[in-house]
Amino acid sequence: MYLKLLLSFAYIGAFTFGGGYAMLPMFQRELVEKKEWLTEQEMADLFSISQCLPGIIAVNTAVFVGHRQKGITGGIVAAMGVVLPSLIVIMAIAAFLSNFADIPVVQNAFTGLRVCVSVLIVNAVLKLRKHSVIDLPTALIFIAVFLLSIFAILPVAALVAIAGVCGIAISMINKRFPPKDDQTPPDEESTPPEVKPTPPEVRPTPPEGGGE
Numbered sequence: 677m678y679l680k681l682l683l684s685f686a687y688i689g690a691f692t693f694g695g696g697y698a699m700l701p702m703f704q705r706e707l708v709e710k711k712e713w714l715t716e717q718e719m720a721d722l723f724s725i726s727q728c729l730p731g732i733i734a735v736n737t738a739v740f741v742g743h744r745q746k747g748i749t750g751g752i753v754a755a756m757g758v759v760l761p762s763l764i765v766i767m768a769i770a771a772f773l774s775n776f777a778d779i780p781v782v783q784n785a786f787t788g789l790r791v792c793v794s795v796l797i798v799n800a801v802l803k804l805r806k807h808s809v810i811d812l813p814t815a816l817i818f819i820a821v822f823l824l825s826i827f828a829i830l831p832v833a834a835l836v837a838i839a840g841v842c843g844i845a846i847s848m849i850n851k852r853f854p855p856k857d858d859q860t861p862p863d864e865e866s867t868p869p870e871v872k873p874t875p876p877e878v879r880p881t882p883p884e885g886g887g888e
Contacts (some may be wrong), residue, residue, distance in 0.1 A: 677745060677750070678746060678747055678749070678750065678753050680711075681741075681742050681746065681753050681754045682713060682754070682756065682757040683757065683799070684706055684707075684754075684757065685738050685754045685757030685758040686756075686757040686758070686760055686761055687706065688702045688703060688706055688734070688757075688758055689734070689757065689760065689761040689762055690761035691761060692734075698793045698796070698797060699733065699734045699737075700723065700796075700797060700800045700801075701796035701797060701800040703719065703723075703734075703813040704719055704736060704800050704803065704804075706825060707719065707741060713741055713744070713745065714741065715739050716804060716806075716807045717807045717808075719804065720804045720808055722737055722740055722741075722856065723737065724738075724839075724840075726740075727832055727833065728833045728836050729836065734759075735755050735758060735759065737864055738751070738754035738755045738757065738758040739751040739752075739754060739755050741754055741868050742754025742755065751835055755791050784886060805816060805818075813842075814843075814846075814847045817839050817842050817843070821835050821838075821839055825882075829865065
């Protein structure tokens with residue numbers, strides 16, 4: 677299991693470019709669809725929590741999933757797996773190429789990669805939306821957070837905290853004032869079914885035996 681954790685997160689770290697939310701499609705495909713270690717709802721909740729915590733989202737997610745599978749040791753192994761590919765690549769670049777980012781071929785390659793990452797992020801967001809925006813209150817929270825994030829009015833951690841408070845408030849309101857559709861009418865008095873009397877069984881009488 678430890679080897680599976682290490683290889684799974686090493687695969688995510690090796691084939692994800694951009695970090696942060698750019699890793700969301702890889703996490704979703706590897707952890708939700710293939711390994712089934714998380715559900716889509718848990719994946720959305722985990723990314724929200726990781727955004728509020730200090731550190732890298734990918735490492736926070738890896739630690740959580742690894743700890744869930746194999747405790748503290750599993751969390752350490754998963755975190756090592758997700759950072760190991762980047763560590764190796766960066767050390768190789770620093771050792772052999774001093775002006776790696778200034779090479780035209782590399783710049784053109786990253787231009788195409790950014791477009792691909794943007795499409796993958798949008799695809800992952802659309803999948804998570806099915807389990808997140810489920811009614812009118814959640815749709816209003818989505819619109820409000822979207823507008824606030826576009827205009828950079830509040831930091832991301834504050835947006836996540838406010839959305840969480842709104843979710844708690846909506847849940848408490850729904851429990852105190854349930855919708856009319858959810859109120860079940862009292863059970864009507866059920867009348868026992870009418871039992872028809874069964875006629876007595878009539879057995880045929882054998883004919884009297886006569887002499888010859």
